[in-house]
Amino acid sequence: MSALLSTTDTRVTDLRTAAAADLGPGLFSAAQARFEPAIALDEAARRSGKAVFLARTVSPAETLALSANASSAALDHAAVIAALMRATAPYAEAAPLGLPPAAPDARSHCIWKRRSASVCVCNPTDDCRLQMR
Numbered sequence: 433m434s435a436l437l438s439t440t441d442t443r444v445t446d447l448r449t450a451a452a453a454d455l456g457p458g459l460f461s462a463a464q465a466r467f468e469p470a471i472a473l474d475e476a477a478r479r480s481g482k483a484v485f486l487a488r489t490v491s492p493a494e495t496l497a498l499s500a501n502a503s504s505a506a507l508d509h510a511a512v513i514a515a516l517m518r519a520t521a522p523y524a525e526a527a528p529l530g531l532p533p534a535a536p537d538a539r540s541h542c543i544w545k546r547r548s549a550s551v552c553v554c555n556p557t558d559d560c561r562l563q564m565r
Contacts, residue, residue: 441477444470486526493522 439445451466496519503511523531 439474441473444473447473482529486529486531489522489526490531491522493519 439448447466447470451463451470454460454463454466496515500512500515500519503509503515
């Protein structure tokens, strides 16, 4: 198999190898029967990996939003804006892949709305309150 088709799952490799052996004597149905579980294993791994990637991509944005809240409490408006600007990059990276269901909470709403205010003050139990300062 080529490097393009390589996998890190030895079960997939074994199924592919067995399917290739089946193809030699013309056992096409047997080969196809081995390909299906290999496909299912890779699809399950991709979904799991995607979920981990999304969570780890959005997590720094959430931390930056909390950092912005702390800077807001300290009246450090430049730090608030800087943190919210940094927080938009992970969301932009994760958005095309589908954000986790918990992402659009009060803190992430602040990040998306930061364009319309110089300071965004969030309360995790409430919607954002945008305050121009």
